[in-house]
Amino acid sequence: MKTLTCLCKSISEEEMDDIKKHIPKDNTIQNMAEFFKVFGDSTRLKILYYLSRHELCVADLALLVNMQQSAISHQLKLLRLNRLVKYRKEGTTNYYSLDDEHINSIFKVALEHLQEL
Secondary structure (H helix, E strand, O other), X not given: XXXXXXXXXXXXXXXXXXXXXXXXXXXXXXXXXXXXXXXXXXXXXXXXXXXXXXXEEHHHHHHHHOOOHHHHHHHHHHHHHOOOEEEEEEOOEEEEEEOOHHHHHHHHHHHHHHHOX
16 A cells, blocks of 8 residues: 655654654543534533623523523533533522633633634
């Protein structure tokens, strides 16, 4: 079988080997793909936006997103399972917030990137 070779020669074979050596493992790449799929829904993005501004309960989110509480709960469960949101319990009410500052950063960077257009 014929080996394909780049004709532009802008990168050395050693640099190419170094790049290939440092790619994350396949399961990490797969986990990243699943992580970013969660961002592929406008309802979930609205929820993340509101939670980036303030800790909220399901009832508040339902009002903000204009959806039934059961639908919001379903989306929150998916966000929780993917570690994008967390909750704390106060009495019988769960208050949701972004899981950590990384999620807030990812959301802000995406928003800033799209608003540059």
